Amino acid sequence: MGEANRRDVESALRKKGFRQSNGSHRKFVFYTCGGKKTSVWTEISHGSKHRDLSEFILHKMADQCRLSYPQFRRLIECPMSREEYEGLLVQNGNVRE
Numbered sequence: 001m002g003e004a005n006r007r008d009v010e011s012a013l014r015k016k017g018f019r020q021s022n023g024s025h026r027k028f029v030f031y032t033c034g035g036k037k038t039s040v041w042t043e044i045s046h047g048s049k050h051r052d053l054s055e056f057i058l059h060k061m062a063d064q065c066r067l068s069y070p071q072f073r074r075l076i077e078c079p080m081s082r083e084e085y086e087g088l089l090v091q092n093g094n095v096r097e
Helices: 006-015 055-064 069-076 082-091
Strands: 018-020 027-031 037-043
Touching: 006 018, 006 027, 006 069, 037 055, 055 069
Parallel strands: none
Antiparallel strands: 018 027, 027 037
16 A cells, blocks of 8 residues: 555545644644544654655554554545544544544
């Protein structure tokens, strides 16, 4: 599956309910469809060396987002909707309804 462009990943995360944490340009926190802040977060590497995120980094981000790597790829490549992602988090006990 390989690398992914950092800006594309950031954009996909924003579309799926993640918001940049105040005071941190690297941390993104997930908010439910109802607007509630959750404990689900991920960090994105910045800098000129990180224009593309390696598969290793994407695996770490998947863990932070409480997804398997294939599920995370679906999230950032957009087949997985925000509602589907939130449903998985609720189903796995990571987020309350």
